[in-house]
Every structure is written in C-alpha cells, then in structure tokens.
Amino acid sequence: MSLLRTESEERKALIEVSSYDVTLDFTLGDELFGSRTELAFDCRTPGASTFVELIPHDVTSIVLNGTVIGQSAVRDGRLWLDGLQEHNVLVVEASMAYVHDGEGMQHTVDPEDGRTYLYASPSSSSAGRIYACFEQPDLKAPYRVRVKAPEDWRVIANGAGTDTRDGLHSFAETKPIATYFFTVCAGPFAVQTGEHDGISLGIYARATLAERLREQADEIFTVTGQGFDYYHRVYGIRYPWGKYDQVFVPEFNMGAMENPGCVTFRDEFIFPGRASRAEHLLRAVVVVHEMAHMWFGDLVTMQWWDDLWLNESFAEFLAQQCTAEATEFTEAWVDFSATRKNWGYAADRAPSTHPIAGSPAPDARAALENLDGITYPKGASALRQLAAYLGEDTFLAGVRNYLRAHEFGNATLHDFLQSMSAASGLDLDDWSRGWLLTAGTDVLAARVDGDTVTIERTTPADRPAQRPHVTDVAAFGGGIELGRADVRIDADRTRVHGLDLGASPKLLVPNATDRTWAIGALDEAAQRSIPDELPAISDPTVRGVVWSALLNGLALGTVDPATALDVFDAAWPHEEVEPLLEAVAMFASLFMPGRYFSPARTPSALERIARTGRTVLELEGISDSRRLTAARLVARTSADVSLLRGWAAGRDLPEFLVGDDQFRWSVIGRLASLGEVDDDEIDSWQEKDPSVSGVLRAIAARTRIPTEAAKAAAWARLTSSDRPNSHELSAVAANFFGHSDQQFTRPYVERFFEELPQLSGTLGDMLLHLLTREGFPVSVVEQRTVELAERALAGELPAGVRRSFVDGTSSLREHLRSQERFG
Numbered sequence: 001m002s003l004l005r006t007e008s009e010e011r012k013a014l015i016e017v018s019s020y021d022v023t024l025d026f027t028l029g030d031e032l033f034g035s036r037t038e039l040a041f042d043c044r045t046p047g048a049s050t051f052v053e054l055i056p057h058d059v060t061s062i063v064l065n066g067t068v069i070g071q072s073a074v075r076d077g078r079l080w081l082d083g084l085q086e087h088n089v090l091v092v093e094a095s096m097a098y099v100h101d102g103e104g105m106q107h108t109v110d111p112e113d114g115r116t117y118l119y120a121s122p123s124s125s126s127a128g129r130i131y132a133c134f135e136q137p138d139l140k141a142p143y144r145v146r147v148k149a150p151e152d153w154r155v156i157a158n159g160a161g162t163d164t165r166d167g168l169h170s171f172a173e174t175k176p177i178a179t180y181f182f183t184v185c186a187g188p189f190a191v192q193t194g195e196h197d198g199i200s201l202g203i204y205a206r207a208t209l210a211e212r213l214r215e216q217a218d219e220i221f222t223v224t225g226q227g228f229d230y231y232h233r234v235y236g237i238r239y240p241w242g243k244y245d246q247v248f249v250p251e252f253n254m255g256a257m258e259n260p261g262c263v264t265f266r267d268e269f270i271f272p273g274r275a276s277r278a279e280h281l282l283r284a285v286v287v288v289h290e291m292a293h294m295w296f297g298d299l300v301t302m303q304w305w306d307d308l309w310l311n312e313s314f315a316e317f318l319a320q321q322c323t324a325e326a327t328e329f330t331e332a333w334v335d336f337s338a339t340r341k342n343w344g345y346a347a348d349r350a351p352s353t354h355p356i357a358g359s360p361a362p363d364a365r366a367a368l369e370n371l372d373g374i375t376y377p378k379g380a381s382a383l384r385q386l387a388a389y390l391g392e393d394t395f396l397a398g399v400r401n402y403l404r405a406h407e408f409g410n411a412t413l414h415d416f417l418q419s420m421s422a423a424s425g426l427d428l429d430d431w432s433r434g435w436l437l438t439a440g441t442d443v444l445a446a447r448v449d450g451d452t453v454t455i456e457r458t459t460p461a462d463r464p465a466q467r468p469h470v471t472d473v474a475a476f477g478g479g480i481e482l483g484r485a486d487v488r489i490d491a492d493r494t495r496v497h498g499l500d501l502g503a504s505p506k507l508l509v510p511n512a513t514d515r516t517w518a519i520g521a522l523d524e525a526a527q528r529s530i531p532d533e534l535p536a537i538s539d540p541t542v543r544g545v546v547w548s549a550l551l552n553g554l555a556l557g558t559v560d561p562a563t564a565l566d567v568f569d570a571a572w573p574h575e576e577v578e579p580l581l582e583a584v585a586m587f588a589s590l591f592m593p594g595r596y597f598s599p600a601r602t603p604s605a606l607e608r609i610a611r612t613g614r615t616v617l618e619l620e621g622i623s624d625s626r627r628l629t630a631a632r633l634v635a636r637t638s639a640d641v642s643l644l645r646g647w648a649a650g651r652d653l654p655e656f657l658v659g660d661d662q663f664r665w666s667v668i669g670r671l672a673s674l675g676e677v678d679d680d681e682i683d684s685w686q687e688k689d690p691s692v693s694g695v696l697r698a699i700a701a702r703t704r705i706p707t708e709a710a711k712a713a714a715w716a717r718l719t720s721s722d723r724p725n726s727h728e729l730s731a732v733a734a735n736f737f738g739h740s741d742q743q744f745t746r747p748y749v750e751r752f753f754e755e756l757p758q759l760s761g762t763l764g765d766m767l768l769h770l771l772t773r774e775g776f777p778v779s780v781v782e783q784r785t786v787e788l789a790e791r792a793l794a795g796e797l798p799a800g801v802r803r804s805f806v807d808g809t810s811s812l813r814e815h816l817r818s819q820e821r822f823g
C-alpha cells in the first residue's frame, strides 16, 4: 500500500537512517534478480516498532540485530520490525521480479539485437520492488552499492564506479540521497565520455544506438558543460555529486529523471533520424532541467510529496533561463510560450485544475497525479513572475540562502518563501495566496480611450484572487511596434503610463514579453487585424503571445477555426523562429482537423494546411530544419498519394531527407491513415528498418489502417498482451482514434471507457494513466463520447485513469462547442 503522509511523519519522528548497503545480482535470468540490503538506522524510542517497504518475489532471509525474522513479517509490501534498539542493523536478502511498466527494476530486450537492458526507477512508491528501504523523501542516507552483472555489461549507479572484478561492480559511497533517487543502470550500453571543469561526464545508450550516440554526444556534452557553468554561477554552490552520467534508457515513462550523478532519459532523445532545431532545443532544455535538480530537488529535497511541484516548477523555470542565456538556443523562452504555456493554459481551463501549491498529497501515490501543465509551465511562470516581482538578483539571493540552509536535507514551501522574504524584505503572503494557492488564469485586455491605455484584468469569477502582474504592453500597426511600456497591474483596471501610441494602433498586446501567466483578450477587431499584423511583427515573443491568445480563443469558442486557419496561411510561411514554426504546425495539423473542424470541413482544412506546408518547402535559401518541419507537416496532412508514394520511395525529397527512416515512417503513417498501405507493405518497410523506433513506427502505422480487421488487431494488442511493452502500447493508444476512420473506431469508444480501466493491476498506474490520456477518443467529437465518458466517471476508476477521462472530456467539450458554434 502507498505510504500515508501521517505514517511518514510518525516514522520520521522515530527513525534516523545511517546508511544503505545494497547488493544486486543481475545474473539470475530474465525474470528475477537478487537483492541484499544492509540498512543501518537509529531509533529514538527503543522498543518501538516500525516498517520498511519491501515487495519481494521471494524472501531468502531477514535478520534484525542478529535475530532472524520470519517471512510472515512481510505483509502488503511492508516488512514489520518490532523491538527496535537504539542502533539497528537490518539485513534483507530476497529475490525480486523485474518489471515491464517502468516502476521498479525495468527489464527491456532490444528487439534489434536481442540484448537486455535494466534500470532502477523507484518513482514515489516502488523502491521496495528493488531493495528494502524507508521509502519517503525526508529519510535520506548515503548508499554503498555493489552489482553483479554479466561480464560484458556496463553498470552505472549514483556513485562513481570504483572497482570491477569477476563481474562484480563496486561504487563509491554517495552523499545522503532520498530513496526515490536511487538508481542502477545495467546492460551492454555504448558510452561516450568527457570532462568539464573537473567533473567527469558519461553519456550512455543501448548498443544499437552507438553510432547515433557518437554523432550526437558532442552537442549533449556542450550543453552539459554550459549548464554546469551557469548553475555554478547562479547557485553559488559547487556540483555536489562527484561524476555526472546521463543514461538514455529504453521504455522510459517520463522525459527524464534527476537521479543524483546518474540521470536517466528516455532514449528517443538520442535522435534516430533527422531532428529539427525545436527537437534539439527541447533536448537541451531537458538536459539542463535535470541538472537544475541536482541542487534544487536533490541537494535540498521537499519534505513530503505535496511540495513536489516546487522542485518541478523551479527546475522548469531555471532550465528555460539557463537554455536561453547559456546555450546556443537563445529562443528557449519563445518555445516555452509556444509549447509549454499552451499546455498549461489548457490545464488551467480544465475542471481538474488546481492551485500550483497546497495539494494535500495524502499518500505517496497521489504525489504523481499532479505532474501536469500546472506543476510545470504554470508553476515555472509563477516563479518567473516572482523573480520579476522581487528583481532577479534578489530572487537568486533567496534561492542561494534556501539551498545553503537546507543542503543534504529537506525543506517545505514555507522555508522557500521565508528565504525569499528574507532576501527581499517583503511579506509574500498575499502574493502566494493569489499565485500559488488559487487556481485560474487572469485575462488581460488593453483598452484605448484617446491617448489613454488601460489594462483590464479579469479573474475567473468562480476562483476570486488578487494576482499582481509585473508585465508590459506593446502596440502594433502594420506590424511595426509603435510603443511598449512596462506596467505593474495591482487592480482590475490599471492605467498604463509611458506608452506613446503614435499612429493609431491596430493591435495592442498585453504581456508582450510574456513575463506573466495571463491570456490576452482578443476582441473582434483584434481578430480581424491579426492575419495582417502577425506575419509582420518582428518580435517572436509577441508572435508567440498572440498565437496563445488565438488558441485559447479557439478553445473557448470565441475564435472561429476558419479565422485561425487564415492566420496560419498568412503567418506560418514567414515564421523563422523554429520552435514557434513547429509548435504552430503541430497545432494546425493535429488539433484543428477533426477536432475544431467538423468531419465535413476537415478534408478541405487539411488540404489548405498541406498546401501551405508545400509553399514553405519550395522556398529558396531556408534552413534544413525549417524545411524538415514543413516536410513533416505535409506528410501529416497531404492526401496527395502520388507525392507521398514518391517520398516513401525516396523520390523528389529534399536532399537531406533521402534515406531518413524516421521521415519515411511519417509518410507511411499518413499513407496508412489514407488506407493506401497494408500489413504486408508495412512488414517490408520494417525489414528495412529493424530498429526499436522502426518497430514502434510500424505498430503506429498498422494501428492507423482504416479497416475493421486492422482496428480489431490493434485493439487486441492494446488490451490483451501478456507481456506489455509500454512504448508499444503507447504507439497503439496514440494512433487508434484518427480523424477519418470513425466508421471503424466508433464501436471502440464504449469499449475504451469500459476495458481500459480494467487493465489496472495488469499495467502500472503510471502507464495506464499515459495510455488513457494518449488514447482518449478526442477525435470522435460527439455528444455520445461525452456521455460514455461521464458514465465511466460516475463509477470507480483508478486515480490516473479518472484524471485522463476528466481532462479528455474537457477537451472534447471545447471541440464540440466550437463545432456547434462555427459548424
């Protein structure tokens, strides 16, 4: 069972952990591994009882202070310990089962060469599947780790490797770390090594990615070195964990995980083919995000899971800042506006929204439910706003105080705000009540009356709050910036000073530098002006802010999708900032057809989007990355079968895409949706690309084939595999409900709501949450889908599934409302 907060508090009061000595044996076959834990801890009340988390396959022996304990002491994932002494040593030997859903000791076989990879991913409540421990974030301890592994494997852990003899790998003792940061990665990994400022660096990926790793390692090392320099400067504390390894592992549920000294990443970040600049930027952001955690999260850890948001919001904020200031990706904040913030605004519109802070997290499982668009981009935006409110130097001084005061320990939001108050001399109670403890997004509208500009702030009526905004407003006419002025909004109406409008402006953009979390209102006049104004505005941040306002208007049913498509046609071909180019292309091709546009209007919308994509493809003198984004857009939207057939065969392609398997799979995926390829043809393409990504892309393509038989086979794969592979299931879920195959998928809408929740127990909660989110039938925009979702929501559901259904239904309602209003 998941640890209750109250239990963690009692245990923290009773126990102090001195050290873990963990030995794992990976030579016992494909099902089980050996685990021996020697745990030294003190008890403040001798004679008392407690428990450690332990979820074994089979217990070999349990010895507490020299006395053997019977196996009956292990119940419901806990090993109960009685009669504790002041100083205790517990030794547990057990065999443990590998997992395949990413929560525990993950076991993956690479389909390309049949070799095995392992990594430990304890999450918030699965450490007991790996070793015996007091699994809570505020019982930190140093670890000594030994691993027995096949002779030809590499083994990487939090501590540096010190010795390898006869397949037994020993690692240096770590500084105190929390249980959820423990990791070991093992397998025949390929490696690239480097060094920066005295810190030894390693980058690992599975053997079949060795060539790609070799090509891409330099870029990752460069960003890593830039990250270290940046963080050493802003934190003022030297990197505390010795060496720094980055291990790109297969079948990872998350983007990455900040284990001290041994970060794990999903291995799609070692790009299998041509990648766009936006993808390189995202990888850089993720690399420096995990680095930000080495201090904020790892060195100082939240006391309990209710403050997990602070780790994530902070790392997200500082990672954007670091990427923009210290790496070649100076446009990182534009990307943040265009991708991350729109995710967050959608989350803040949904009924599942919640305040950034203060979610009670009654147990350890509940901690993971809110790793969402509120915790990441909204929390990061609130911290960015706090930095603007206090001044950046003061903010960073507060961060340094906080880290120094709590290093190698734990802290709470209260501690963080106290450090900020101490640094600034300001009382932040009101600020945090409005920003951190109340959900909802303010709308900012700029009104002109003669020479006077006023900003009107509207706060959601059902969530009253007083949120101050430190931001600005800019005026545009013919795309020329006529003026811009800073404004500090402390009331519902704030007069703007110092904005000289000059000629009459066509478009006023509140929050033009996007420093705050708020949506700009778009009245009809503004909407009419955007197709002319947007392409001519030279500041990409402003373009991103205007796009956000448009997308929000679409969701609220105040902007006609036809208007958005006009803006796309007018502005997109001129967009030179690639993350914005890519974000808008993704939105246009994935969200507009079949969702905002009704099935009747979808084919013509797709045709227009594809045509616009082709215009960019034909432009002279643009970067390969921009051309790649355009080619992908065409591959996702075009119904021109002869063009797509040619591309699949490598004809008439931009030179740099010839032979690129990934791009070819995009084309085949589209041909599959159009019913132009069958299983046999997909088989033959897969023979040409037997890599892991080839396997996944082939599954995706098969799932898209619009026939009864293909959908039945895909459904069976999703719901009844005996050894589920998370990424394969995800490929099925994400491609099952298309926008032109409803005659075959409609019968599965009901089954989706009935059968997927029943996989709970067979699949881990985190994976099931992902599958129900990715697979939700958002493209079957019908009242019946809403009704079926509501029927499911009226019954019992696992928490992650409930969340997916609530959010999916909310998107569906937005699409339905738009279709009802605009046809």
Ligand SMILES: [Zn+2]
Pocket: 258, 289, 290, 293, 311, 312, 315
């Ligand atoms: Zn993070």
